[in-house]
Amino acid sequence: MNIRNYHSLLDLNTFKVNVNAEFYINIQSEKDLLEILKNTSHKKIFILGGGSNILLTRNIKGLVIHNQIKGIKIKAETNKHTIIEVGAGELWDRVVEWSTERNLYGIENLSLIPGYIGAAPIQNIGAYGTEIKDVFQELKAINLQTKEIHIFNKSDCQFGYRDSIFKNKLKDKLIITKITIKLSKKNTLNLSYKAIKKEIEKINHKQLNSKDIREIIIKIRKQKLPDPQYIGNAGSFFKNPIINQDTLNEIKKIHPDVPVFKNTNQMKIPAGWLIEKLNWKGYRENNCGVYNKHSLVLINYGNASGKDIVNLSQKIKQDVNQKFNIKLEEEVSII
Ligand SMILES: Cc1cc2nc3c(=O)[nH]c(=O)nc-3n(C[C@H](O)[C@H](O)[C@H](O)COP(=O)(O)OP(=O)(O)OC[C@H]3O[C@@H](n4cnc5c(N)ncnc54)[C@H](O)[C@@H]3O)c2cc1C
Structure with missing residues (x-):
C-alpha cells in the first residue's frame, strides 16, 4: 500500500477544484483498510468517495482514504427478491445498471446519480420519488477511532x-465498507413524476421494465444536468427548504403559482424555483456561476476555487432569505 504525499484531488472531485491531500491512499479491500487504520498515526482522516457531493475549499490536512472497495455479490434470493451486498467503492450507477440488466426493480429511478454506493446512505440519495432508504437493508462500517466494526440496519x-x-x-466518525440492498423481482415501477409520465407518452409502449425507465431517467437527466466530466459541479447545491403555512401564504401573495410538494407532515418548495425567481439562473461571476438549465446547480467554469463557489452560494442564500424569508441549507458538504 502506497501513501502519497501532497496528492492532487483535482480529478477526484466533480467540482474540479484544485486542492491537495496532505496524505492520500487508495484502499481496495477491508483487510488493507484495517491495516492502515491500525498503523496510521494521522489523527485527521477524511473519507473520499466519488467526490460528487463535496466542495473543497482548502488543502486537506491529514490522511485522505479513497475508498475503492468493489464487488457486487448476491447474498440471498427468494421468489420475490434478490438481496445484494456491494463494496462501498462500487460506482452507484454501475449498481443500477447491474440491477436493471437482471430485470430487478427498486433503484431504476436513481439512474445516473454520480458517486459511489458507500456515500449513498450518507445523504439518503434520492430522485424521481425514490430514495436509497426504500431498498436499504444494512451497512457495514468501521469506526475510525476504535477500529470496531458496526452493522447498521x-x-x-x-x-x-x-x-x-x-x-x-x-459525521466523519466511520468508514462505510459494504452496503446491502433488497431489489424486487416484481415490476414495482414508480412512475409518479410528471417528467417520467411525459417521456412514457412519447415512446408509446405499454409493458415497461426497469431498463426502460433507466433509459428514460438518463435521457431526462442529461437534458437538464451538466455532465461533471465537462462542467465542474456537484448536482443540487441546496436542499429544497421545508416551509410552514405562513411563509407559503406570504409567497403566494406575490406568486400564486408557487410549486409546493406536500407529504404527510411537511411542505417543501423547490429551492431551484426560488433561485430562478430571483434571476440567478445563468448568472456568472468570474469563474463560477449558476447553470443556465437548472438554477439549483452551481458550476465551475474552469479555475474557480472552492471559496469562490462558497461566496457565490452565500450571495444566493442571502438574497433568498431577504426576499422570501427562507433560509436555504446546503446539500453539498463544504470542506
Ligand atoms: C451531476 C450530479 C447530479 C447529482 N444528482 C443527485 C441526485 O439526483 N440525488 C442525490 O441524492 N444526489 C445527487 N448528486 C450528489 C451525489 O452524487 C451523491 O450525494 C453521491 O451519493 C455522493 O457520492 P460520492 O461517492 O461522490 O461521495 P463524496 O462526494 O466523495 O462524499 C460525500 C460525503 O460522504 C463521505 N463519504 C464518502 N464515502 C464514504 C464512506 N465509504 N464511508 C464514510 N463516509 C463516506 C465523505 O467524507 C463526504 O462527507 C449529484 C451530483 C452530481 C455531480
Missing part, C-alpha cells in the same frame, strides 16, 4: 430527506 441510519445519522451524530 435501516432504523439505525435515521434516514430523512437528504439526511441520515452519518451527516449528524456520526
Whole structure:
C-alpha cells in the first residue's frame, strides 16, 4: 500500500477544484483498510468517495482514504427478491445498471446519480420519488477511532430527506465498507413524476421494465444536468427548504403559482424555483456561476476555487432569505 504525499484531488472531485491531500491512499479491500487504520498515526482522516457531493475549499490536512472497495455479490434470493451486498467503492450507477440488466426493480429511478454506493446512505440519495432508504437493508462500517466494526440496519441510519445519522451524530466518525440492498423481482415501477409520465407518452409502449425507465431517467437527466466530466459541479447545491403555512401564504401573495410538494407532515418548495425567481439562473461571476438549465446547480467554469463557489452560494442564500424569508441549507458538504 502506497501513501502519497501532497496528492492532487483535482480529478477526484466533480467540482474540479484544485486542492491537495496532505496524505492520500487508495484502499481496495477491508483487510488493507484495517491495516492502515491500525498503523496510521494521522489523527485527521477524511473519507473520499466519488467526490460528487463535496466542495473543497482548502488543502486537506491529514490522511485522505479513497475508498475503492468493489464487488457486487448476491447474498440471498427468494421468489420475490434478490438481496445484494456491494463494496462501498462500487460506482452507484454501475449498481443500477447491474440491477436493471437482471430485470430487478427498486433503484431504476436513481439512474445516473454520480458517486459511489458507500456515500449513498450518507445523504439518503434520492430522485424521481425514490430514495436509497426504500431498498436499504444494512451497512457495514468501521469506526475510525476504535477500529470496531458496526452493522447498521435501516432504523439505525435515521434516514430523512437528504439526511441520515452519518451527516449528524456520526459525521466523519466511520468508514462505510459494504452496503446491502433488497431489489424486487416484481415490476414495482414508480412512475409518479410528471417528467417520467411525459417521456412514457412519447415512446408509446405499454409493458415497461426497469431498463426502460433507466433509459428514460438518463435521457431526462442529461437534458437538464451538466455532465461533471465537462462542467465542474456537484448536482443540487441546496436542499429544497421545508416551509410552514405562513411563509407559503406570504409567497403566494406575490406568486400564486408557487410549486409546493406536500407529504404527510411537511411542505417543501423547490429551492431551484426560488433561485430562478430571483434571476440567478445563468448568472456568472468570474469563474463560477449558476447553470443556465437548472438554477439549483452551481458550476465551475474552469479555475474557480472552492471559496469562490462558497461566496457565490452565500450571495444566493442571502438574497433568498431577504426576499422570501427562507433560509436555504446546503446539500453539498463544504470542506
Ligand atoms: C451531476 C450530479 C447530479 C447529482 N444528482 C443527485 C441526485 O439526483 N440525488 C442525490 O441524492 N444526489 C445527487 N448528486 C450528489 C451525489 O452524487 C451523491 O450525494 C453521491 O451519493 C455522493 O457520492 P460520492 O461517492 O461522490 O461521495 P463524496 O462526494 O466523495 O462524499 C460525500 C460525503 O460522504 C463521505 N463519504 C464518502 N464515502 C464514504 C464512506 N465509504 N464511508 C464514510 N463516509 C463516506 C465523505 O467524507 C463526504 O462527507 C449529484 C451530483 C452530481 C455531480
